[in-house]
Amino acid sequence: MKLNLKIWRQENATAKGKMVDYPVDGIDGDMSFLEMLDILNEQLVEKGEDTIQFDHDCREGICGSCSLQINGEPHGPDKLIATCQLHMRSFKDGDTIYIEPFRAKAFPVIKDLIVDRTAFDRIQQAWGYVSVNTSGNTVDANTIPIEKEKADESFNAATCIGCGACVAACKNASAMLFTSAKVSQYALLPQGRVEATERVQAMVRQMDEEGFGNCSNTGACEIECPKGISLENIARMNREYLAASVKG
């Protein structure tokens, strides 16, 4: 299959980038999207040109590294997958494919298609954990009974891989889905309830400081999330936050 790729090229964080056309040929439907880019990069190496930089690691949808805006959608046209799980059979011969970095002021471009998502790390570090005293008398978590539904919901929230597709999809570059998944995963469990008030306040404060937008409830994040994180988490975080504000 023959494709016309339009790819964002940007020398470094401060350079002005632009879209560059790359025609490619001989692409097989069974190839993954990233393999297709690997092939293009090999050709660029042969020609002595600078290769296209993009993030990737596990290539099996679990690490959250891959992050491409493909034809205007994060992780491309298919649903419930990360970019690394996208196959070229989702495209047709002769297609034009736009490949851009995830765009948000809080996700500045480092080079080409790689963006800096440490804003997510800082939200996580704000209180995305349970404080446990590990001084030798740690209690086995399994001694605390937890309702099956709660455990399942918490688990589902915890499947967020922190890829940032929610931010990339949102017209406001809002990080509400990510942050709410992290808040919910603990808010649903008795272990997490202990610090629930401080946690939601600290994580939302950090989220705001990073410069992400507000939530307009468009639902784009839920549709594009490779892990199917539900908007219910955002409603829960709103509840948690408002309740925390009343408590002070």
Add this chain to the structure above:
Amino acid sequence: MGGFLNSTIARKFAMALSGLFLVLFLAQHFSINFISVFSKDVFNEVSHFMGTNFFVQALLQPILIFGVIFHFVMGFILEAKNRGARDIKYVKFAGNENSSWVSRNMIYSGLVILAFLGLHFYDFWFPEMIHKYIESHPEDAARYYDELVAKFQSPVRTILYVVSFVFLALHLYHGFSSSFQSVGWRNKYAKGLRGFTKAYAIIIPLGFIFIALFHYINNL
């Protein structure tokens, strides 16, 4: 309070509350206007009550005006932050693949409503205030119906009202149900409520359109 309204979640909470308040007001406004379709006398009576009752004029009216101003000012504040959150735009953005047009364009439907409110105040509110409080005309409990009908003799005004109500419907089609998500209210009842909000968003503006066209056509 100022500190509370600095967070994105609190701002959206305030946005939702002011929006819900306006939705309630809209139902009340519609009920009274609708009376004009079938009874001139009852319409005059109710309008006279609303226009002269101390509680309505001195308490409810200022609250309403504050609610409207708060809502659109907060709308601008949210919009400014949202625009700033993506400083470099996508070359290609496939918004329709994951969200509805109305949900992404609340600011535009809102701006049309704001423009309409300007016209609406010019048409009814300012003349009413001047009539009552500046020129201090004697009470005339029978003037309201005729004033209303007189406005809808103009085809241009009638069209502007109809178009505005379409945008109001678009605004509410997303906004009314969205506000429940913003206040964190999402449970098994919220699902049923969603259907109600969508019906409300269509029926109430359609009702206003009907009233405007009714008076226009009735007096052709």
